[in-house]
Amino acid sequence: MSADVDVRAWLRSRGTETIQHPGGTLYAHLCRVEERLADLGHGADLRSAGLTHAAYGTDGFGLALLDWSDRATLRNLVGHAAEALVYLYGACDRRSSWQGLAATGEVTDRFTGRVVRLDADQLTPYVDLSVVNELDVIEQDPSLLDRHGDYFRGLFRSWAPVVSPPLVERLRRVLDR
DSSP states (O other): OOHHHHHHHHHHHTTGGGSEETTEEHHHHHHHHHHHHHHTTOOHHHHHHHHHTTTTOOSSOOOOSSOTTOHHHHHHHHOHHHHHHHHHHHHBOHHHHTTTHHHHOEEEBTTTOOEEEOOHHHHHHHHHHHHHHHHHHHHHOTHHHHHHHHHHHHHHHHHGGGSOHHHHHHHHHHHTO
């Protein structure tokens, strides 16, 4: 059994196929994020993080599949690098972190209150995961772009210097409609 199959089985065992999410279920969303990261040419760690990015819940999606203090469970499934990115993604206090992220590289941890400074090797994968996630949600529910388009356009423009090159064109296509 491959590691990806194990992760997908774990996600299903956590009920993700029954949790509603734009575009169907949380499971479908997680799979789409992983597939889109693969289409962009990202490696296994970022793809695994994409597949499990909601494990600890997020600032925008409060349902957690696993308590954030039980990091070893997810680390055993996806590896240290992927789990560290999932934790960062789930722990991010978006209100205090996202607007200045490209300039500061700082993420406020909503679980602990600590501020973490990302280096260049961490910042682009984090931003790419965030962008791909938000684009999937927007593509599944275009009314979100109608309601929050100015916010996302401004945010993603501010992140442009740290977004991976393959993602820049995708951002333009979705946000400039």
